[in-house]
Amino acid sequence: MSTTFPGTTIEVSSLQKGSSRRLFDGIFATGGVTLSQVSIMSGLEPYIIQNWVKRGFLSSPVKRLYSKGQFARIIIINMLRESLQLERICGLISIISGVTDSEADDLISDEELYHRYIDMLSERDISVNDERSVLLAAERATEDFEERFPNSKKQLIKILQVMLYAHAASGLRRSAEDILCAMK
Template sequence: MDSHLILEPTFPGTVVERQGKSAAEFLDGLFFGTKGLMLSQVREITKLETSVIQNWVNRGWVQKPVEKRYSANHLARILLINMLREVTKLETIVHILTYLNGSANCREDDSISESQLYIYICDILDEVDYETILSGSLDRLIESRATDYREPFPGAREKVMNAAKLILTYYAASLVKVRADRLYEQAVEPVLKV
């Protein structure tokens, strides 16, 4: 099995092809010269149903859009939830994000912006392999990606490190699940249909 984590040529949580771009370039390109994205654009990027996104907003898992527009932080939080939801409970994902940044509707207690976290995660995914994640040696790699991170309050760095490790581990598990599902579809389903 290929040990590199990036299986698909898309940004995690999206259907948007990477085409050699970094996550920072992806987000910057989406939000350059705009006041934010409309719900239809978020749907197009994620292939999530309108009702799913609105449900996450109504439950307080994603901050309410401002003037019906989703910011980079809104989108990044949606992408983080979307990239992990196939492998763990939505409540668990939200607990991780709440541990990291408190309420989705309050920015004052954030350890890191969701957009910066998403960029860190994507940058790490460009380098990491399964063995690094499974061996628990992510600290050094996360630290190397977060050299520009400035702790807004004592203990924030530790929260960022812990949340990043959790997100990366769950994401690796989701990729393994995708591979297992594809193998099942290719090997077992054809035999059962006979």
């Protein structure tokens, strides 16, 4: 059975620790990606991505190419937007990265956050119905995280938990809607 990387249309047989890093390395082997490529890989219409740039959720592409970090931010927003309002997602992102165009105040890069989230999802014993297993998976995903600021590791653990619960809520909502549609 195959699945997709969260926030994308990219299929994978199973999520494994390090799999998103390998994916990004392959996608970005020749540099950045175009808006049309981001659109295909995320399943988002190009105008939505452009709107996020205009609204300041995302920095502008350089020479019409999106970087790994920009792509990661797009798929993180895409992954969370079915269960969290965009303003809430932006609040979460501001905790992570402060000013959109500056990396100096970043708790963690968007790319690294996405990789750690995928590593967390790859845990075999994680269950969204068990808060303790979610906490332990988040802690394991941050074991080698080097804090740039006091308490940033604790913040990252909480952020990963929020991401997991919001992502799971999106999946449950889709399942409920599928069942409702099948009943008609």
